[in-house]
Amino acid sequence: MIIIGEKINGSIPPVAKAIAEKDAEFIKHRAQIQADANATYIDCCASVEESIEVETLHWMIDLIQEVTDVPICIDSPSPHSCVAAIPFCKKPGLINSVSMEGDKIDVIFPVIADTKWECVALLCDDKGIPNSVERRMEVFHNVMEKAKEYGIAPSRLHIDPLVVTLSTDEEALTTFAECCRQIKAEYPDIHITSGLSNISFGLPARKNINQAFMVLAMNAGMDSAIVDPTNRDMLGMIYATDALLQNDEYCLEYIGAFREGLIGPAPKK
Amino acid sequence: MSQIQAVADAVCAGKAKLVGGLVQEALDAGCEPLEILNSGMIDAMGIVGEKFKNNEIFVPEMLVAARAMKKGVEVLKPHLSAGDTGTAGKMILGTVAGDLHDIGKNLVGMMIESAGFEVIDLGVDVPIEKFIEAVKENPDVNLVGLSALLTTTMPALRDTVKALNEQDFRSNIKIMVGGAPITQEFADEIGADAYTADAASAAQKAKELVA
Numbered sequence: 001m002i003i004i005g006e007k008i009n010g011s012i013p014p015v016a017k018a019i020a021e022k023d024a025e026f027i028k029h030r031a032q033i034q035a036d037a038n039a040t041y042i043d044c045c046a047s048v049e050e051s052i053e054v055e056t057l058h059w060m061i062d063l064i065q066e067v068t069d070v071p072i073c074i075d076s077p078s079p080h081s082c083v084a085a086i087p088f089c090k091k092p093g094l095i096n097s098v099s100m101e102g103d104k105i106d107v108i109f110p111v112i113a114d115t116k117w118e119c120v121a122l123l124c125d126d127k128g129i130p131n132s133v134e135r136r137m138e139v140f141h142n143v144m145e146k147a148k149e150y151g152i153a154p155s156r157l158h159i160d161p162l163v164v165t166l167s168t169d170e171e172a173l174t175t176f177a178e179c180c181r182q183i184k185a186e187y188p189d190i191h192i193t194s195g196l197s198n199i200s201f202g203l204p205a206r207k208n209i210n211q212a213f214m215v216l217a218m219n220a221g222m223d224s225a226i227v228d229p230t231n232r233d234m235l236g237m238i239y240a241t242d243a244l245l246q247n248d249e250y251c252l253e254y255i256g257a258f259r260e261g262l263i264g265p266a267p268k269k
Numbered sequence: 270m271s272q273i274q275a276v277a278d279a280v281c282a283g284k285a286k287l288v289g290g291l292v293q294e295a296l297d298a299g300c301e302p303l304e305i306l307n308s309g310m311i312d313a314m315g316i317v318g319e320k321f322k323n324n325e326i327f328v329p330e331m332l333v334a335a336r337a338m339k340k341g342v343e344v345l346k347p348h349l350s351a352g353d354t355g356t357a358g359k360m361i362l363g364t365v366a367g368d369l370h371d372i373g374k375n376l377v378g379m380m381i382e383s384a385g386f387e388v389i390d391l392g393v394d395v396p397i398e399k400f401i402e403a404v405k406e407n408p409d410v411n412l413v414g415l416s417a418l419l420t421t422t423m424p425a426l427r428d429t430v431k432a433l434n435e436q437d438f439r440s441n442i443k444i445m446v447g448g449a450p451i452t453q454e455f456a457d458e459i460g461a462d463a464y465t466a467d468a469a470s471a472a473q474k475a476k477e478l479v480a
Contacts, residue, residue, distance in 0.1 A: 250283075250329035 001238050002191060002224035004073050004094065005034035008060065010047025019046065019056060027063045035068035037229035037262055041094050045075035054084045061088040079107035092116035097160065100125035100142050109150040118156045120193055129162050133178045136161055140183060158193040158224050159183055166209060167202035173213060177220035184221035193224035211237045218245060236263035272298045276309035276341060281317055283333030288341040302348040310338045314383035318469025335379045357385035358479040360412035361403045363395035365425040370418035373448060376468035377414060384472040397432045404438055411441065411479050417448040427459045434460050443478040447471060
């Protein structure tokens with residue numbers, strides 16, 4: 001499972017405060033604990049005004065790279081900020097994200113075309129988030145046409161079929177899962193990802209919903225997720241599900257995560 | 270010697286891809302093939318069994334260690350004389366009639382094999398006659414291992430031991446029993462020679478019984 005650590009995001013209030021106060025230690029600590037929890041990428045989202053976004057990303061990326069060599073996931077709604085932040089990274093990472101909205105894909109795809117950078121692609125367009133599986137697959141095919149045009153291999157794409165909230169749409173999971181199945185059937189090497197916490201918005205005890213979603217989505221082919229890797233319950237669920245889905249020979253990853261103290265009962269202090 | 274230690278470490282860690290090459294290195298360095306087998310692999314599996322018994326490692330880790338040892342033995346085999354492998358003894362193993370459980374039995378078989386025995390596995394739901402025939406067909410057998418996981422198949426275990434005890438070959442063999450509901454008391458009561466609680470202890474006990 002590809003784990004994109006979500007803990008350094010300016011939309012989280014304590015992170016916003018750290019960014020505003022230039023609290024370097026706070027950012028470095030969050031990078032370190034996510035690296036220690038085996039994050040595959042560390043997401044870096046400034047969530048500040050566009051005029052200072054690039055310099056803020058630069059400051060944040062430098063701090064993350066001071067403590068770990070886990071690759072960066074550059075996260076911004078502005079494709080221009082994403083592209084501007086690429087040179088700050090010591091090694092190729094992930095861009096979060098493109099979609100069929102506006103010119104996002106045409107700004108980002110040509111820049112990463114001949115690199116090892118990977119990219120998250122959301123299945124929405126200028127009309128918003130499509131309701132039906134058919135419409136989302138239409139957007140997917142448009143994304144893939146662009147990928148082909150710029151020579152970006154499916155294995156470098158993390159498709160986010162988009163999660164709507166279960167509390168307002170009872171088909172939230174079934175639509176997502178059906179997209180996963182159809183996408184994987186067409187492109188077995190492609191990654192499918194999700195920033196899944198949206199699913200439980202408006203419901204109590206959200207972690208139950210988030211975990212159940214994770215298991216069902218992984219079963220449908222999701223192999224990447226934007227989550228908090230230091231959440232031991234969720235991480236345990238991910239490792240267990242990978243083992244049950246035959247993605248973990250002899251359960252050695254599961255056992256390893258337990259040994260490292262990442263999953264299972266919290267160690268006694 | 271350090272080459273043999275490297276083989277042992279790789280077996281313990283379950284590094285199946287590395288063990289073959291390390292065995293070859295040990296051979297190239299002039300280590301005795303039998304020494305590689307005994308110190309590099311059988312003893313290493315003994316350590317693995319001990320760790321499993323002490324709950325330090327988990328079932329899959331024991332399986333990968335055994336798989337790693339197998340890879341090493343493949344490389345070693347052409348260098349061993351015919352009598353070198355399976356020299357510790359020969360065991361006939363099976364789950365008794367009416368019982369289809371095989372996980373525990375297979376772990377025991379694997380650990381006994383890793384301890385240097387040849388194991389003839391008769392499978393699950395094995396009728397009494399089949400055990401008797403198998404011993405008759407293999408006069409060099411010195412151990413019979415019987416497994417029963419259910420309280421409802423404990424009588425079948427009793428009957429199997431009873432039937433074996435009545436055979437002329439009885440003095441040539443030792444009977445080991447095991448399974449979740451089995452206890453030392455039950456083993457004594459039905460006339461078995463040994464009971465062990467887990468696969469690692471079974472391998473240890475097997476060595477003692479044929480010593």
